[in-house]
Amino acid sequence: MADLVQHNDEIRIVSSRFGKGAASIEKYIALDGYKALEKALKMQPDEIVNEVKTSNLRGRGGAGFPTGMKWSFVPKTANKPKYVLVNGDESEPGTCKDRLILEHDPHAVIEGVLIAGLAVGSRTGYIYIRGEYRYLVDIMRKALDEARAKGYVGKNIMGSGIDFEVYWHTGAGAYEVGEESALMESLEGKRGIPRIRPPFPAVVGLWGGPTVINNVETLASVPHIMLMGGQKFADYGPPKNGGTRLFCLSGHVNKPGVYELPLGYPLKKMIYDVGGGIPNGKKLKAVVPGGSSTFILTAEEADQMNMDFDSFAKRGEFLGSGGVVVLDEDTCMVEFALRVMKFYQHESCGWCIPCREGTDWLKKTLTRFHAGGGVNKDIDNIKYLAQNMLGRTFCPLGDAAAIPTMSIVDKFRKEFEEHLEGKPCPYKMSVPEPAFA
Numbered sequence: 001m002a003d004l005v006q007h008n009d010e011i012r013i014v015s016s017r018f019g020k021g022a023a024s025i026e027k028y029i030a031l032d033g034y035k036a037l038e039k040a041l042k043m044q045p046d047e048i049v050n051e052v053k054t055s056n057l058r059g060r061g062g063a064g065f066p067t068g069m070k071w072s073f074v075p076k077t078a079n080k081p082k083y084v085l086v087n088g089d090e091s092e093p094g095t096c097k098d099r100l101i102l103e104h105d106p107h108a109v110i111e112g113v114l115i116a117g118l119a120v121g122s123r124t125g126y127i128y129i130r131g132e133y134r135y136l137v138d139i140m141r142k143a144l145d146e147a148r149a150k151g152y153v154g155k156n157i158m159g160s161g162i163d164f165e166v167y168w169h170t171g172a173g174a175y176e177v178g179e180e181s182a183l184m185e186s187l188e189g190k191r192g193i194p195r196i197r198p199p200f201p202a203v204v205g206l207w208g209g210p211t212v213i214n215n216v217e218t219l220a221s222v223p224h225i226m227l228m229g230g231q232k233f234a235d236y237g238p239p240k241n242g243g244t245r246l247f248c249l250s251g252h253v254n255k256p257g258v259y260e261l262p263l264g265y266p267l268k269k270m271i272y273d274v275g276g277g278i279p280n281g282k283k284l285k286a287v288v289p290g291g292s293s294t295f296i297l298t299a300e301e302a303d304q305m306n307m308d309f310d311s312f313a314k315r316g317e318f319l320g321s322g323g324v325v326v327l328d329e330d331t332c333m334v335e336f337a338l339r340v341m342k343f344y345q346h347e348s349c350g351w352c353i354p355c356r357e358g359t360d361w362l363k364k365t366l367t368r369f370h371a372g373g374g375v376n377k378d379i380d381n382i383k384y385l386a387q388n389m390l391g392r393t394f395c396p397l398g399d400a401a402a403i404p405t406m407s408i409v410d411k412f413r414k415e416f417e418e419h420l421e422g423k424p425c426p427y428k429m430s431v432p433e434p435a436f437a
């Protein structure tokens with residue numbers, strides 16, 4: 001069980017039931033659970049989609065695609081069954097919010113699946129849970145059993161005449177199966193490698209049927225939207241960036257944790273006020289704004305950023321998955337780039353050459369460079385290798401490895417120069433090696 005944190009600036013919507021025992025169905029129902037489903041069962045599918053469109057809910061998995069629009073891409077009629085998939089693979093470094101939702105409020109995810117299914121005409125949902133989150137499978141299995149026993153899942157849900165099955169499924173511990181098409185391959189019992197697109201999942205997805213795939217937090221937001229109304233949810237955030245978001249604050253902050261804050265919240269305030277500042281009065285050096293796949297921000301940039309999708313898009317960057325990692329002045333950015341690359345090299349599925357070879361070369365070069373074996377031309381080579389992966393891989397994992405690397409070289413070139421000619425690393429950051437190193 002993860003510890004819960006709180007701050008006065010939080011607006012608790014998705015996290016409103018955290019710590020209240022809502023994993024049990026009686027408590028969930030006492031806290032307005034399954035009321036949104038009851039409401040949705042009386043609505044037309046288009047009305048549900050429109051409510052979600054009004055909410056300006058954007059996918060919380062990383063890409064920030066408008067959820068209502070995604071649902072509207074699913075064809076109304078199809079000659080194959082339609083599916084709703086929950087992406088609970090949560091493996092992006094720095095991101096740990098879906099875990100809390102699945103642990104504290106699993107019925108909100110089930111209710112979100114049911115409402116999404118009513119909206120798109122699907123009668124089957126799958127909740128795909130990251131392999132390492134084994135304990136969450138037990139929680140979800142129990143929640144599904146309870147929901148079935150009370151008539152929210154299974155035959156004739158809530159006496160509506162609609163049959164709706166929801167299943168759980170677990171991964172085997174690969175970051176790549178978080179990518180939506182690889183997740184579908186995995187769910188079909190195959191090796192978790194991505195599919196070529198188009199066609200997109202909304203048209204040809206799981207077992208060839210039209211499929212909606214959404215992140216855990218995205219779907220857990222839906223029952224709240226149905227109850228409070230799309231407009232109210234939208235009003236919590238800036239235009240086109242509806243609602244709140246679970247930000248996972250970690251790294252060099254005094255009060256790390258998962259905080260639910262309105263979209264558009266200033267990053268500086270998040271670090272110094274919500275996160276209680278940097279330990280030992282150290283200065284800020286850099287921030288990973290939304291999981292390791294995002295462009296790194298310098299301290300000066302972090303001071304000016306608001307945490308919403310469009311503020312990042314204006315800079316050609318991404319808000320990402322909600323994983324905010326704070327790095328203090330003692331952090332070695334070369335070591336940090338190496339740590340990030342070790343992860344991507346380990347997680348590359350090996351399907352396409354630029355990613356398989358590029359991540360390996362980058363890991364080797366950065367290892368040598370950080371150990372003091374670098375030469376001047378390595379610095380440009382590191383950037384060149386990353387640049388040659390960008391946009392040239394089969395799925396966005398290649399981009400995810402390239403983007404932080406390029407931005408670290410661009411923004412912290414001086415630190416690479418400080419490591420040249422056999423000098424030992426001048427910085428103090430020392431972090432234990434991950435298991436996959």
Ligand SMILES: Cc1cc2nc3c(=O)[nH]c(=O)nc-3n(C[C@H](O)[C@H](O)[C@H](O)COP(=O)(O)O)c2cc1C
Nearest residue numbers: 059060061087089090091178179180214215218396
């Ligand atoms: C390598 C890779 C890993 C991903 N991992 C996740 C993940 O763990 N959880 C998730 O929701 N989305 C993940 N995504 C994004 C999904 O492909 C997809 O965009 C998302 O599930 C859509 O849901 P949303 O619209 O609700 O955000 C990943 C993408 C890539 C390329």
Ligand code: SF4
Nearest residue numbers: 350351352355393395
């Ligand atoms: S980019 Fe990497 S993870 Fe994606 S298909 Fe290619 S090798 Fe696999």
